Amino acid sequence: MISAKNISGMGIHYHYFSRSYMLEAQKTIGFSSIELYGADPHVHLTSEGIAEKNQVIKDLKESGLKVICVTPDNCMGPWQYAINGEVQLEEAKKYFLNTLDLALDLQCEKVACHSGWGMRDESEKEAWLRSLHFFEWYAEQAADRGITLVMESLREEESNLVNSLPRLKKYLKELDHPSVQPMIDTCAMAVAGESLDEWFEAFDGNIQHLHFIDGTPYGHLAWGDGNRPLEDYLETLNRFNYQGYLTQELTDDRYFKDPKAADRQSFETICQLLK
Numbered sequence: 223m224i225s226a227k228n229i230s231g232m233g234i235h236y237h238y239f240s241r242s243y244m245l246e247a248q249k250t251i252g253f254s255s256i257e258l259y260g261a262d263p264h265v266h267l268t269s270e271g272i273a274e275k276n277q278v279i280k281d282l283k284e285s286g287l288k289v290i291c292v293t294p295d296n297c298m299g300p301w302q303y304a305i306n307g308e309v310q311l312e313e314a315k316k317y318f319l320n321t322l323d324l325a326l327d328l329q330c331e332k333v334a335c336h337s338g339w340g341m342r343d344e345s346e347k348e349a350w351l352r353s354l355h356f357f358e359w360y361a362e363q364a365a366d367r368g369i370t371l372v373m374e375s376l377r378e379e380e381s382n383l384v385n386s387l388p389r390l391k392k393y394l395k396e397l398d399h400p401s402v403q404p405m406i407d408t409c410a411m412a413v414a415g416e417s418l419d420e421w422f423e424a425f426d427g428n429i430q431h432l433h434f435i436d437g438t439p440y441g442h443l444a445w446g447d448g449n450r451p452l453e454d455y456l457e458t459l460n461r462f463n464y465q466g467y468l469t470q471e472l473t474d475d476r477y478f479k480d481p482k483a484a485d486r487q488s489f490e491t492i493c494q495l496l497k
Contacts, residue, residue, distance in 0.1 A: 224459050226493050230255040230290055230467040231485060233264050235477040241265075241278070245285040247482040251489050255288040257469040258328070260321055261295035269316040272324055279327050290467045291372065291431060292325040293334040294318065297380070303360070304338030304353035304383060311356075318360060326367045332431060333364065334405065335371050337384035337393060346382055353383055354397055361399040372405035372431040377413050386414045387424055405431035407471070412439030412450060418458040427462045434468035436488075442473040444484040445491035453495050468492070 231248035233256070239247075241264040248256060258265065266273035282289055294317070295301055305314045325333050338356070340349020357371075364371050373394070378385045384393050390404060404425050411421060422429055434455070435441075436448030445452055459468075470488045477484040 223497065224456055224464070224468070225496060226252060226489075227254055228466070228468050229253060229489055229492055230257050230469045231287070232257045232293075232469050232471050233259045234261075235472040235474070235481040235484060236264070237478050239263075239481065241281055244481075245281065245287060248485060249285060249287055251482065251486050252493075253287065253485070253489065255290045255467060256282075256285075257291040257293055257334070257467070257471070258282070258289050258324075258330075259293050259295070260324065265324075267294055267317070267320060267324070269313040269320070271320055275324070275327070278324075282328060289325075289328045289330045291332040291334055291469065292321055292328065292330055294321040296335065296338075302338040303335065303356050304340055304349045305356075306341070306344075306349075306352065314356075315359070319363060322363055322367050322369055325369055331368065332370050332372050334431065334433075335360075335373050335402075336376050337373070337381060339376075339381040339383055342382065350383055350393075354393070357397055357399070357402060361397070361401040365399075365401040369401070370430060371402045373402055374405045374407040374433065375410045375414070376407075377410050380410075385410070387411070387416050387421055391424055403428065403430040405429060405433070407433040408435055408450065408455070409433070409437045409439065409442050412437055418455055422458065422462040422464075427464075429462075429464060429466070431466050432464075432468050433471040435471055442471050444470070444472055444477065444488040446487055452492065456492075456495055 231253040236244040260267040436443040436445045
């Protein structure tokens with residue numbers, strides 16, 4: 223059964239707050255775990271390495287929050303999985319290797335990812351194959367470190383590659399590597415007109431992780447700010463005996479001023495429906 227221990231925090235919406243504030247806020251609210259977003263102002267992750275890495279690790283360990291997944295910034299700039307160009311690819315490889323090594327240092331077994339995207343003025347097939355080629359390499363790097371890459375779908379406006387349940391199934395079948403497993407982002411899922419039941423059934427219950435947020439269906443919203451059927455979602459998770467985490471990936475800038483309040487709202491709204 224889903225319990226409060228399955229609900230995990232995340233720090234994207236603490237964009238204007240320090241790492242120490244974020245960690246203390248989420249612990250105070252009641253989270254026992256966190257999905258670490260590897261980006262400023264909380265983690266300065268680049269292809270060159272991680273600034274003040276030892277201090278980052280120390281702060282996280284002292285917070286008492288278990289790091290259950292590491293998610294690098296992978297939606298903007300040069301850091302994406304289907305990147306084109308030899309120089310760009312080598313820099314991206316170093317960046318994502320640094321992500322794996324940070325997860326390893328934090329004794330974290332999962333790193334979130336997606337397919338990346340192709341340029342709209344190039345062949346979709348070319349970008350698809352480029353992404354697969356990257357993950358053939360990246361999955362081996364993860365396997366060497368005992369890490370599972372959990373892959374989500376994106377919305378169509380974010381990617382022309384994996385942007386639906388059928389396309390993720392196709393991608394994972396072609397990749398065929400045990401270190402890359404499916405995860406759900408409830409925003410992308412809902413925008414695509416899909417359901418939790420469909421996702422769990424498609425992968426025989428093997429869903430490794432969730433970004434579990436409200437929406438309309440767009441938006442990564444705190445629970446109570448959208449119109450998604452939370453009670454039905456929780457019933458589905460329990461029916462499929464889901465044992466993983468439910469990350470509150472809140473990204474809407476309405477939460478930037480008071481991220482702690484948004485986290486508390488999500489946490490308490492979910493907890494009210496737990497049996």
